[in-house]
Amino acid sequence: MEQIIKKLYDTKDISDSSLAELLKSEDIIDLLHEYALKRRKEYYNNDVYIRGLIEFSNYCKNNCYYCGIRAENCSADRYRLTEEDILSCADDGYNLGFRTFVLQSGEDLSYSDDDICHIVYKIKSAYPECAVTLSIGEKTKKSYQAYFDAGADRYLLRHETADNAHYRKLHPQSMSLENRKSCLWNLKEIGYQVGSGFMVGSPYQTDKNLIDDLRFLQELQPDMIGIGPFLPHTDTPFAKYSKGSLVKCLNLIAILRLMFPYALIPATTALGTINPKGREMGLKAGANVVMPNLSPVKVRKLYELYDNKICTGEETAECLLCLRNRISSVGFNMVTDRGDVKPHSGI
């Protein structure tokens, strides 16, 4: 095992069979985490970047079987923020020190491309030194280009799984892995900093699927990589499936850090939900981003992708203080600049 990890550290590459061995291990592999932490420090010191997350609508036209805000979930209490609400969240965030805003929603067709462009443009004009990240799903290349021209810097779109058969088990016929991948390539071509990723322990996932996910990421060379454990939501077809494994997710964060040393890797909310210290553990395994919630408290509980999501009660300021303490409790330092990706050789 030690040889495999050392080689991964030295070469950033690893064979399928070695990956399979690392993934099989159910214990936290201390050495893996040690090397990942070392690599993380070489590239990003002790810095942890924060992103202000604005979940501006939980309407979604899609029906992913795992997701709590899927269109067919009639129990979901739906909301939409107006442009004014969104700008006011960004303003609060700016005053708290945020220099990246992530605008996330379900695939909500009631916002036109012009609406999105206008929101992006307003935020970028008010705070030119800030980065705007969009996470609003699959759109045409023309739409992506329009948002980019309006000032959007980054885009998050997890590929969810790189295997066709597995993709079919997680999504209805109306969605396709082919389209998802082509969206990611379009975003790259346009010039966005692109984030992708997947859930760990989603129903029917095998270690072979995870290896394919890592291979797809090697092709894509994304700037950001978000992973988190699958967590069931009561009102979805996957309500009865077991949650993903914390340990596996942590090991994968460490593997990602070693394969993609430059990457911005968040310690996700799902990780903090599966274990009260999950995000701290994520940072120690190599993650270097956290994404506190800037959405108005009155809608936070409603953006419920899975059960028992954390941080839905507190004001952002409280969240931020709590996060700063959590980050320093594991020896890191929360920084508030834009936190762009380090230059890397991705296309």
Ligand code: 5AD
């Ligand atoms: N458990 C964990 N993560 C989820 N996501 C969606 N539903 C769930 C769930 N039940 C993740 C998906 C999506 C991201 C915004 O949240 O990977 O891309």
Ligand code: FES
């Ligand atoms: Fe909205 Fe999956 S349910 S994109």
